[in-house]
Amino acid sequence: MKSIHLGKSKSALEKSINYHLRCSLCKAPSSKESRDLYLSTAFSLRDRMTERILQTERRYHETKTKRVYYLSLEFLIGRLLSNSLHNLGMFDVFKDLLMDGDIDIEEVREQENDPGLGNGGLGRLAACFLDSMATLDIAGFGYGIHYEYGLFKQEIDNGYQREKPDNWLAELNPWEIKRTDEKCIVPVYGRIEHFQDRAGEYNPMWLDWKVIMGIPFDIPVVGYGGETVNWLRLYGAGSSKDFDIQIFNEGDYFKAVEQKVSSETITKMLYPLDTIKSGRELRLLQEYFLVACSIRDIVRRYLEINENFDHFSDQVAIQMNDTHPSLAVAELMRLLVDEYALPWNHAWQITQETLAYTNHTILSEALEKWSVQLLERVVPRHLQIIYEINHRFLGEVRRRYPGDTDLLRRVSLIEESENKQVRMAHLAVVGSHCVNGVSALHTEILKKDNFADFHALWPERFVNITNGITQRRWLLEANPRLASLIGDTIGDAWITDLGHLRLLEPSADEAGFKEAFRRIKRANKEMLAKIIYETVWTAVDPDAMFDIHVKRIHEYKRQLLKIMEVVYEYLRIRRGEKQPTVAKTYVFAGKAAPGYWVAQQMIKLIHNVGQVINQDKALRDALKVVFLPDYRVSLAEKIIPAADLSEQISMAGTEASGTGNMKFMLNGALTVGTLDGANVEILEEVGEENIFIFGLKAEEVADMIKNNAYHPAEYYRRFREVRMVMDAFRDDTFCASEPGLFQWLYHHVMNNEDPYFHLPDFLPYLQIQDKIEREYQDTSSWTRKAILNVARSGKFSSDRAISEYMRLIWNKTP
Amino acid sequence: MQLQQRHTGSVLVVKPLEKRIDASTAMDLKQKMNEWIDAGNRRIVLNLSQVDFIDSSGLGAIISGLKKIGNDGDLVICMVKETVMSLFRLTRMDRVFDIFTSEEAALAALSQKG
Numbered sequence: 001m002k003s004i005h006l007g008k009s010k011s012a013l014e015k016s017i018n019y020h021l022r023c024s025l026c027k028a029p030s031s032k033e034s035r036d037l038y039l040s041t042a043f044s045l046r047d048r049m050t051e052r053i054l055q056t057e058r059r060y061h062e063t064k065t066k067r068v069y070y071l072s073l074e075f076l077i078g079r080l081l082s083n084s085l086h087n088l089g090m091f092d093v094f095k096d097l098l099m100d101g102d103i104d105i106e107e108v109r110e111q112e113n114d115p116g117l118g119n120g121g122l123g124r125l126a127a128c129f130l131d132s133m134a135t136l137d138i139a140g141f142g143y144g145i146h147y148e149y150g151l152f153k154q155e156i157d158n159g160y161q162r163e164k165p166d167n168w169l170a171e172l173n174p175w176e177i178k179r180t181d182e183k184c185i186v187p188v189y190g191r192i193e194h195f196q197d198r199a200g201e202y203n204p205m206w207l208d209w210k211v212i213m214g215i216p217f218d219i220p221v222v223g224y225g226g227e228t229v230n231w232l233r234l235y236g237a238g239s240s241k242d243f244d245i246q247i248f249n250e251g252d253y254f255k256a257v258e259q260k261v262s263s264e265t266i267t268k269m270l271y272p273l274d275t276i277k278s279g280r281e282l283r284l285l286q287e288y289f290l291v292a293c294s295i296r297d298i299v300r301r302y303l304e305i306n307e308n309f310d311h312f313s314d315q316v317a318i319q320m321n322d323t324h325p326s327l328a329v330a331e332l333m334r335l336l337v338d339e340y341a342l343p344w345n346h347a348w349q350i351t352q353e354t355l356a357y358t359n360h361t362i363l364s365e366a367l368e369k370w371s372v373q374l375l376e377r378v379v380p381r382h383l384q385i386i387y388e389i390n391h392r393f394l395g396e397v398r399r400r401y402p403g404d405t406d407l408l409r410r411v412s413l414i415e416e417s418e419n420k421q422v423r424m425a426h427l428a429v430v431g432s433h434c435v436n437g438v439s440a441l442h443t444e445i446l447k448k449d450n451f452a453d454f455h456a457l458w459p460e461r462f463v464n465i466t467n468g469i470t471q472r473r474w475l476l477e478a479n480p481r482l483a484s485l486i487g488d489t490i491g492d493a494w495i496t497d498l499g500h501l502r503l504l505e506p507s508a509d510e511a512g513f514k515e516a517f518r519r520i521k522r523a524n525k526e527m528l529a530k531i532i533y534e535t536v537w538t539a540v541d542p543d544a545m546f547d548i549h550v551k552r553i554h555e556y557k558r559q560l561l562k563i564m565e566v567v568y569e570y571l572r573i574r575r576g577e578k579q580p581t582v583a584k585t586y587v588f589a590g591k592a593a594p595g596y597w598v599a600q601q602m603i604k605l606i607h608n609v610g611q612v613i614n615q616d617k618a619l620r621d622a623l624k625v626v627f628l629p630d631y632r633v634s635l636a637e638k639i640i641p642a643a644d645l646s647e648q649i650s651m652a653g654t655e656a657s658g659t660g661n662m663k664f665m666l667n668g669a670l671t672v673g674t675l676d677g678a679n680v681e682i683l684e685e686v687g688e689e690n691i692f693i694f695g696l697k698a699e700e701v702a703d704m705i706k707n708n709a710y711h712p713a714e715y716y717r718r719f720r721e722v723r724m725v726m727d728a729f730r731d732d733t734f735c736a737s738e739p740g741l742f743q744w745l746y747h748h749v750m751n752n753e754d755p756y757f758h759l760p761d762f763l764p765y766l767q768i769q770d771k772i773e774r775e776y777q778d779t780s781s782w783t784r785k786a787i788l789n790v791a792r793s794g795k796f797s798s799d800r801a802i803s804e805y806m807r808l809i810w811n812k813t814p
Numbered sequence: 815m816q817l818q819q820r821h822t823g824s825v826l827v828v829k830p831l832e833k834r835i836d837a838s839t840a841m842d843l844k845q846k847m848n849e850w851i852d853a854g855n856r857r858i859v860l861n862l863s864q865v866d867f868i869d870s871s872g873l874g875a876i877i878s879g880l881k882k883i884g885n886d887g888d889l890v891i892c893m894v895k896e897t898v899m900s901l902f903r904l905t906r907m908d909r910v911f912d913i914f915t916s917e918e919a920a921l922a923a924l925s926q927k928g
Contacts, residue, residue: 187904190870193877197909205905207877209870339903 006048008226010093016044017097032101038081038111041094042174045084049220050177052229060139064305064315068133068140068810069298071328072321073290074123074270075130075144075232077219078633079112080175082477083131088226114634115168116150117234119273119591120552121467121659122360124633125438126321128659128798129805131470134223134230135496136802143294145286146176146217146234149269154591154630159607163594165269176234179216183238186212186292188285192380206338206381212263213238214293224472224496235293239263272593273366273552281378284370288379291327299335309342313353317810320432322360323368323424329355329431330382333389338381344388356809357428357435358465360656362445363556369421372414386422390414393430397457411453429454429461434809438467438657439678441698445653463808466678467657468801471498474663478637481520482667482790489513498797501790508787518783521644521668528642531635532587532626538614540624544583545776548669549647550631550639553592553599555756556654560745562586562647563606564725564758565765567734570613570623571724580622582773587639589631598748603627605742608734636660641667644782645772648673649765651756653698655679662796668786672768674761678796685792690785694768695761704760712750715759721766722759726750815842819850825924826850827917829861835872843872847879856887857927859920863893873905880910888912888927892920 006012018029020040027036060067085091098105118124126142133140152163190209197203219232239262266285295318302309302316320326329351336347361367375383390413401407413430415421429435429451437443443464447455455462476483476495486494489507494500507513525542532540549562566586572578588606592599610625628635646664648655648671655677665671665682672692673679683691696704704710715722726746728734735741749758776782794800816831828850832839850858860876862868868876880889892914894902902908914920 185901187870195877195910197906198912203906203909205877205907205910207870207874207905211869338906339900341903341909 006051008048008088008090008093010097013041013044013090013093014097016047017041020044032103034103034107035111037098037103038108039172039174041108042081042084042112045081045088045090046175046177046220048088048226049084049222049229052222052226053220053231056227056229061305065139066315066317066810067298067301068138068317068319068805069294070126070129070133070140070142070319070321071290071294071325072123072126072142072144073287073324074118074321075126075142075234076118076120076123076633077115077127077130077232078124078473078637079109079114080219081109081112083473084220084222086472086476087131087135087222087224113168113171113173114632116153116166116632117144117147117270119151119270121657122322125467125659125798128468128470128473129802130221130230130232131223131472132468132798132802134221134228135225135470135472136799136806137223137228138802138806139230140802141230142221142232143290143297144232144234145267145270145290146215146236147267147270148236148264151270151272151591152594156603156607156627156629159604159611161592161600161603175219176217177219179218182216182297184214184293184296186214186237186289186296188212188288188292189378190380192384204381204384211239212266212289214289214296216293216297233294233297235267235290237263237266237289272591281374284374284378287324288327288331288382291325291331294325295328295331295335309336309340309346309350312350316354318355319805319809320355320357320428322358323428326357326368326424326428326431327379327382329389329427330379330385333385333431334381337385348389348392351431352433355428355432357432359425359428359435359437359442359446359450362442362450362656363654367450368424369415370424372420372422375422383422386413386427389427389430400457407453411457425450426454433461434463435461436463436465436805436809438465439681440464440466441653441675441680442656442677445698465801465804465808466681466795467659467662468796468798469659469662469666470798471495471666473637474640475666479520479524479641479667481523482517482641485513485516485520486790494794496799497794498799499794501794502792504787504791508784508791514780514783514787517668517787518779521642521786524642525644528587528638531638532628535628536626538610538624538626540585540626541583541621544585544621544624545644546585546587546642547645547647548587548639548643548664549649550587550589550628550636551660553590553602554596555598557650558756558758558761559588559590559602559606561649561758561761561765562588563602563609564762565769566613566623566625567609567725567728568721568766569769570609570616570619571728573619573622574616580619582776583622585624585626587626587628587643589628589635589639591631601742601744605729605734605745608741612734636663640664640669643667643669644776644786645669646671646673648676648679649695649761650674650676651701651761652676652696653701654756662793665789665796666793668790670772670782670785670789672772681795685795686789687792690788690792692768692772694764696757701757704757710752710754710757710760712752712754712759715762716750719763722762725762815839815846817846822921823925825857825859825921826855827859827861827921829864831864833864833866834868835865835875836867836869837871840869840871840875844875844878847875848882851879851882851887856883857924858883858887858889859917859924860889860891861893861917861920862891862895862898865898866895868898868901870905873901873907877907877910888924890914890920890924892917 017040020043021027021029024043130142150166150168153166155162187209193205193207195203195205214235215238217234221230271283332351336342413426437446490503529540529542606627613623613625640663646669648661652674658677674695675697729742730746732739818829883889890912
């Protein structure tokens with residue numbers, strides 16, 4: 001029986017699939033419907049994974065392995081079918097099986113939903129980390145939210161973004177297991193009753209709370225090789241079932257349903273970034289809900305094999321992915337002090353030793369703050385605890401820096417203003433034994449700027465761990481041709497040790513390998529060209545240079561700089577100032593937050609520029625501009641392997657790390673970028689001759705801001721290139737049928753409202769693009785550089801990042 | 815609200831027979847407590863052996879009983895199931911009440927107090 005259902009052979013898998021066709025889907029085993037095949041295969045794989053979850057758990061349990069819990073409001077896991085097949089070592093078996101039935105694997109893969117449980121890099125990083133932890137045989141688990149609606153689906157209407165709900169759960173999700181037996185109670189709202197305990201000591205009591213149920217949904221996470229299977233636990237909110245019945249019994253049907261709906265609302269939708277303004281109560285509830293469910297679950301697991309908390313931080317590490325789960329500090333304290341009656345100091349020591357915080361942004365508007373008033377209403381006991389933490393913390397600061405009241409004001413967890421606010425980043429820093437930035441540059445900026453005071457207090461607490469990506473998804477799965485070529489050339493060790501790609505370096509000078517590499521890139525570009533045609537009905541030439549800017553739409557990421565360069569290129573050719581020597585296809589994709597007007601307008605601008613350029617017969621297809629709607633993991637897997645040029649052009653000092661840059665590099669695209677985020681380290685790894693770096697450095701930007709030295713009008717007056725582009729935005733070149741549509745952009749930039757320094761970097765960007773064009777024409781040299789990019793991308797594996805987390809944070813004793 | 819009550823000496827022992835004490839029954843419990851105390855009962859044992867869940871309004875009713883009885887009496891609790899005990903801990907009510915594992919232990923403790 002076991003060999004039938006859990007084996008990895010072709011016949012075992014076939015029997016499993018047939019079993020699930022019949023017994024899970026009520027379909028005839030002869031069904032060749034792609035959807036049936038996808039679901040029955042997914043169930044078959046889940047059988048194998050759940051069996052191994054139990055084995056893995058047993059191993060961890062017996063050895064009392066330290067467990068790492070990764071708390072994140074977002075897990076952008078992507079599709080799981082191919083990833084699971086690869087990691088279980090069953091991909092080829094499955095492919096064979098489909099070939100026997102003359103079925104295309106792509107058709108089956110396309111049946112799977114691509115869950116949008118994240119906005120971008122932060123959520124995808126969390127998913128890559130889970131893959132790496134399982135592959136490295138680390139007892140690492142994710143805790144997140146089971147959003148009913150993921151990030152919105154993006155549609156385009158006349159160049160404008162339209163947001164559609166992503167009801168990913170409307171269809172059967174074969175991967176998850178609902179664990180109602182492990183649901184938990186989450187108290188929320190209420191008030192504090194100031195009372196005395198039996199000994200006459202002050203005893204605050206949290207009363208009048210409401211109850212929300214946390215219902216876990218587990219998704220298996222299989223490591224490469226299939227030996228270790230961890231899980232991602234996503235919590236959905238529900239009302240207390242019994243409570244509903246009580247109200248039903250009273251005959252108040254509507255009240256019961258209303259309460260059910262109100263409880264479930266908490267996990268109804270993922271908030272798009274840039275729309276989370278403080279004051280959004282539902283978002284705060286989500287953050288608290290995740291923290292309350294996961295900390296309770298973590299403690300429960302620990303107490304299954306321990307009698308007290310003496311070894312908690314030896315056996316448990318909790319990583320807070322950004323400040324979103326930073327209420328974990330207060331919740332763990334509350335649990336230890338209130339529910340388990342630990343003395344404050346002991347509980348505080350455990351909390352600090354257990355928790356660690358990853359910062360993901362230096363943009364001040366993205367650093368979370370919640371109003372005291374709101375916290376008092378939603379989590380009154382936690383606010384009390386935060387005040388107590390602050391009181392003790394400021395006492396420590398006062399002792400070390402007597403009389404420095406300005407320092408106290410700066411580091412306080414509470415921002416004293418008319419509307420008092422809790423600084424969640426400060427709470428996370430104070431409550432953690434370790435704080436990390438996500439690239440070397442970002443960490444330095446944190447230490448010198450955002451967290452300078454904290455760094456002075458506790459320099460040993462700050463470390464850098466540059467982000468990484470899993471090569472299992474971003475090369476093995478996304479670019480099977482290249483993965484196969486690499487495997488044939490240097491073997492498959494790179495799949496679990498990306499540093500092995502260095503062995504490819506000699507191949508960068510071998511004509512045969514270069515030719516094979518070029519053919520693969522060409523094939524990937526053909527595939528993308530097909531997708532582009534089928535999606536937006538624009539024909540693009542696979543022989544053109546594919547110049548790609550895909551990521552969330554945000555001013556700091558500077559889609560505008562790219563489109564300015566496209567406009568300049570177009571105008572030069574159009575006016576006969578330049579003969580096109582390299583055909584170029586510019587590909588954009590990315591979602592703009594609803595309500596973020598500038599970002600939404602950027603999408604419209606890209607479309608309008610594309611419309612003019614793509615229809616201009618005089619260009620003879622020298623330039624094409626396309627915007628692919630609904631950027632998501634599965635689309636990224638198609639776009640990235642087809643890129644020649646990777647655009648990573650954020651204003652220096654704004655992008656914490658970036659991980660798209662790493663994915664492109666791994667797939668043999670050359671990077672054009674500023675010295676921002678992990679670009680700095682990509683430069684170090686790949687060498688300056690194999691990357692195109694331009695623009696202001698972070699400290700130069702900081703100096704210009706400090707000295708108020710940026711005057712857009714001056715650039716306009718001095719540089720014709722700037723005038724050409726800015727005037728084109730002003731004079732309706734790209735909006736003949738909608739006059740005046742882009743005039744705002746001219747004024748936006750010229751009237752000193754350009755905080756992301758497009759004009760100072762514009763000319764250097766044009767110059768580097770000229771250089772890129774020249775170099776691209778030397779196909780052999782370009783291919784060599786592309787191969788070297790692949791060969792030198794080893795550092796950017798999430799396996800490396802996770803190993804560093806283990807060494808520097810999770811196994812560190814403060 | 816269904817409950818059993820009996821006197822053992824001067825101690826009133828009360829056992830709610832509901833599985834849940836929540837918004838629908840908490841007011842009833844609160845009112846009954848007031849009546850017992852107003853009737854001169856100064857030592858009360860609340861036996862929660864039948865109760866699986868108490869929501870915050872139920873906990874509030876018990877607290878109001880304690881407040882009403884004040885310093886010249888005792889309200890103790892016994893036979894609390896783990897699910898209910900976790901809610902006592904959550905609110906820190908476990909530190910306010912004397913909680914006993916059996917009715918006999920509760921009665922013995924109250925008799926010692928004279």
